[in-house]
Amino acid sequence: MNTLEIRNLKAEIEDKAILKGINLTLRSGEVHALMGPNGSGKSTLANVLMGHPEYRVTGGEVFLNGENLLEMDIPERAVAGLFLAFQYPVEIPGVTVGKFLKRSLEALRPDEKLNLTSYIKELREGMEFLEMDQNFINRNLNEGFSGGEKKRMEILQMLMMKPLFSIMDETDSGLDMDALKIVSKGINALRGDSFGGLIITHYQRILDYVKPDHVHIMYDGEIVTSGGMDLIEDLESKGYDWVNETAREAVHG
Amino acid sequence: MAELKTDDYKYGFSYPERSVFKTRKGLDEEIIRQISAHKDEPEWMLEFRLKSLEAFRRQSVPEWGVDLSGINFEDIYYYIKPTEDQTRSWEDVPDDIKETFDRIGIPEAERKFLAGVGAQYDSEVVYHNLKDHLEEQGVIFCDPETAVREHGDIVREHFGTVIPYGDNKFASLNSAVWSGGSFVYVPKGVHVDIPLQAYFRINSKNFGQFERTLIIAEEGSFVHYIEGCTAPTFSTDSLHSAVVEIIAKKDARVRYSTIQNWSDNVYNLVTKRAHAYEGATVEWVDGNLGSKKTMKYPSVFLLGERAHGEILSIAFAGKGQEQDTGGKIIHAADNTSSVITSKSISKDGGSSAYRGLIKTKPGVQNVRSAVVCDALILDEKSHSHTYPYMEISTDDASIEHEARVSRISESQLFYLMSRGLSEEEASMMIVNGFIDPLVKQLPMEYAVELNRLIELEMEGSVG
Ligand SMILES: Nc1ncnc2c1ncn2[C@@H]1O[C@H](COP(=O)(O)OP(=O)(O)O)[C@@H](O)[C@H]1O
Numbered sequence: 001m002n003t004l005e006i007r008n009l010k011a012e013i014e015d016k017a018i019l020k021g022i023n024l025t026l027r028s029g030e031v032h033a034l035m036g037p038n039g040s041g042k043s044t045l046a047n048v049l050m051g052h053p054e055y056r057v058t059g060g061e062v063f064l065n066g067e068n069l070l071e072m073d074i075p076e077r078a079v080a081g082l083f084l085a086f087q088y089p090v091e092i093p094g095v096t097v098g099k100f101l102k103r104s105l106e107a108l109r110p111d112e113k114l115n116l117t118s119y120i121k122e123l124r125e126g127m128e129f130l131e132m133d134q135n136f137i138n139r140n141l142n143e144g145f146s147g148g149e150k151k152r153m154e155i156l157q158m159l160m161m162k163p164l165f166s167i168m169d170e171t172d173s174g175l176d177m178d179a180l181k182i183v184s185k186g187i188n189a190l191r192g193d194s195f196g197g198l199i200i201t202h203y204q205r206i207l208d209y210v211k212p213d214h215v216h217i218m219y220d221g222e223i224v225t226s227g228g229m230d231l232i233e234d235l236e237s238k239g240y241d242w243v244n245e246t247a248r249e250a251v252h253g
Numbered sequence: 254m255a256e257l258k259t260d261d262y263k264y265g266f267s268y269p270e271r272s273v274f275k276t277r278k279g280l281d282e283e284i285i286r287q288i289s290a291h292k293d294e295p296e297w298m299l300e301f302r303l304k305s306l307e308a309f310r311r312q313s314v315p316e317w318g319v320d321l322s323g324i325n326f327e328d329i330y331y332y333i334k335p336t337e338d339q340t341r342s343w344e345d346v347p348d349d350i351k352e353t354f355d356r357i358g359i360p361e362a363e364r365k366f367l368a369g370v371g372a373q374y375d376s377e378v379v380y381h382n383l384k385d386h387l388e389e390q391g392v393i394f395c396d397p398e399t400a401v402r403e404h405g406d407i408v409r410e411h412f413g414t415v416i417p418y419g420d421n422k423f424a425s426l427n428s429a430v431w432s433g434g435s436f437v438y439v440p441k442g443v444h445v446d447i448p449l450q451a452y453f454r455i456n457s458k459n460f461g462q463f464e465r466t467l468i469i470a471e472e473g474s475f476v477h478y479i480e481g482c483t484a485p486t487f488s489t490d491s492l493h494s495a496v497v498e499i500i501a502k503k504d505a506r507v508r509y510s511t512i513q514n515w516s517d518n519v520y521n522l523v524t525k526r527a528h529a530y531e532g533a534t535v536e537w538v539d540g541n542l543g544s545k546k547t548m549k550y551p552s553v554f555l556l557g558e559r560a561h562g563e564i565l566s567i568a569f570a571g572k573g574q575e576q577d578t579g580g581k582i583i584h585a586a587d588n589t590s591s592v593i594t595s596k597s598i599s600k601d602g603g604s605s606a607y608r609g610l611i612k613t614k615p616g617v618q619n620v621r622s623a624v625v626c627d628a629l630i631l632d633e634k635s636h637s638h639t640y641p642y643m644e645i646s647t648d649d650a651s652i653e654h655e656a657r658v659s660r661i662s663e664s665q666l667f668y669l670m671s672r673g674l675s676e677e678e679a680s681m682m683i684v685n686g687f688i689d690p691l692v693k694q695l696p697m698e699y700a701v702e703l704n705r706l707i708e709l710e711m712e713g714s715v716g
């Protein structure tokens with residue numbers, strides 16, 4: 001079983017403390033949902049885990065299967081099995097999807113020789129599964145893609161790269177119902193004994209399709225409460241502030 | 254983020270200087286007479302050289318563009334003759350010169366994908382060859398000295414007509430001391446199906462190379478000419494100042510490709526211009542990767558109806574380099590069209606500039622031109638500038654101009670690195686993507702070569 005353990009993680013940007021001690025453990029076979037109002041630090045957590053150079057870690061530890069994640073550089077984290085589906089995937093002009101994914105897979109598995117035929121076959125199947133047009137293979141990565149196409153491209157990459165743990169940052173935002181179902185289908189396809197996921201979202205919608213095992217609520221740089229699906233119902237009916245206050249009362253009583 | 258490693262220049266080696274004759278340093282009438290005498294030239298050429306020397310002296314070094322005050326014209330050898338004779342057989346080339354070109358890969362390239370090859374070492378062309386079937390069709394490909402001797406009438410009729418001897422200081426200098434280069438003549442209707450290539454190598458220190466190229470494409474003909482250049486890395490500077498004239502007659506098409514990869518101690522100041530007559534097409538593909546400072550603006554004068562001019566310019570400015578490049582198109586006839594595409598990359602404090610001119614003759618009808626220039630800046634220390642000039646004196650013109658400057662963003666690097674790529678590889682991928690639209694338009698072998706060179710510039714690996 002694989003584990004991603006986040007222990008008392010603190011991080012800042014431009015001398016402003018954003019993460020104020022995050023504790024969270026993901027295990028393979030599990031999908032967690034991380035919810036919280038805008039600006040609470042969800043994307044910061046995702047970026048810090050992947051190693052974005054803009055953020056400074058000021059405390060805590062992260063272990064991926066016992067290895068110190070925070071000591072690895074960005075590509076090492078990817079090779080170790082961490083994947084981030086970006087909230088805002090960036091455009092890379094002149095670099096086709098096909099070429100990029102090939103190089104990426106080669107970099108992620110340096111010891112294997114990539115078999116071109118099976119790579120292309122798998123890529124085509126992945127695109128079909130996510131109902132993407134095959135000509136995306138020859139389009140420049142994310143360039144001119146609609147919001148929904150970009151999100152599907154992130155899930156396609158995830159399916160091809162088969163990470164141990166994937167953090168999906170607002171993968172559901174801006175998707176219409178059909179696209180949401182397709183993206184959910186993609187995530188569910190990877191679910192299983194060797195995969196753990198963290199779905200960052202504002203809305204219950206995606207969680208109706210990808211049922212999480214655990215739900216965490218983040219507020220101002222901290223996880224204030226954790227639970228199951230019932231927490232989401234409270235949230236929908238009463239809002240973040242109520243959840244936050246009750247959680248704090250429970251702690252500080 | 255970590256810095257990219259700087260490059261090692263693969264062609265920086267040199268062999269001991271060899272010469273069977275060499276003028277003393279500096280430039281005066283006596284030196285010009287010596288050069289001319291060594292070439293056993295007709296009187297008209299000597300006169301051309303002498304009046305060019307006067308024109309050179311009259312003009313001052315341009316004060317726009319790059320700073321050229323570091324050039325000391327008195328400290329340069331203007332003519333170094335490496336061997337007595339030119340040969341058509343690779344075997345007969347002296348060993349050190351042969352090894353030089355072997356290391357650069359010329360003989361192999363000739364076997365693989367060229368119709369003819371010329372190789373110039375310092376001042377003289379030491380090797381020249383053209384495939385028999387082209388010679389049989391009347392194609393001429395030789396050094397200009399041979400052309401002056403054997404095809405004097407054609408040369409005299411065209412030489413210096415596209416770029417007059419007084420055009421600019423460096424064209425005048427070339428006109429005074431020119432040596433080596435190429436003469437290409439393609440008869441009416443002949444298609445030279447695979448490229449001709451000339452390769453220019455500087456070997457000696459404090460040397461100036463002044464080759465001269467004249468290409469004449471008769472009605473309905475086609476030729477693709479490729480020029481490559483490298484030099485050793487010396488601590489003192491060298492000067493390269495070429496003149497290239499192209500005449501594309503009715504419905505002819507000429508494509509001229511350069512991949513300039515001089516070492517970073519070379520001043521590269523080149524004048525290239527083409528005359529395109531009715532229905533003719535001239536394309537300049539100009540890749541500038543090396544040199545200390547380059548000023549080069551290939552131009553096309555569209556002189557006949559339906560003539561078309563195209564300039565593709567790729568510049569890479571690394572540490573200590575200034576690439577001031579671009580192009581000029583003069584629309585002097587109705588229904589003419591042009592495209593300029595420029596891509597520049599600046600890195601490690603390098604500076605690149607696009608300088609371009611689109612001009613129309615007053616009152617010409619139905620003129621179309623599109624200019625697109627993109628610059629990519631890889632770090633905070635590096636620079637890019639755009640100077641697009643337009644002189645449009647007709648109402649019947651459609652002129653488009655687009656300029657973009659972009660930087661490799663941290664978010665692009667982060668994105669690619671999060672997919673397992675190293676920072677260097679991520680940058681490389683972004684740079685390759687940036688030049689891709691241009692590289693796609695090059696012939697295959699050439700695209701491969703350019704990609705390889707840019708990879709060398711980026712990675713610093715010695716191939
Ligand atoms: N690049 C940045 N520079 C300055 N502040 C930032 C930056 N990125 C995020 N922040 C701040 O960090 C806080 C958390 O942001 P973020 O992690 O994006 O929240 P969420 O994803 O939960 O909406 C916000 O107050 C935001 O303004």
Ligand SMILES: [Mg+2]
Binds near residue numbers: 169
């Ligand atoms: Mg966010």
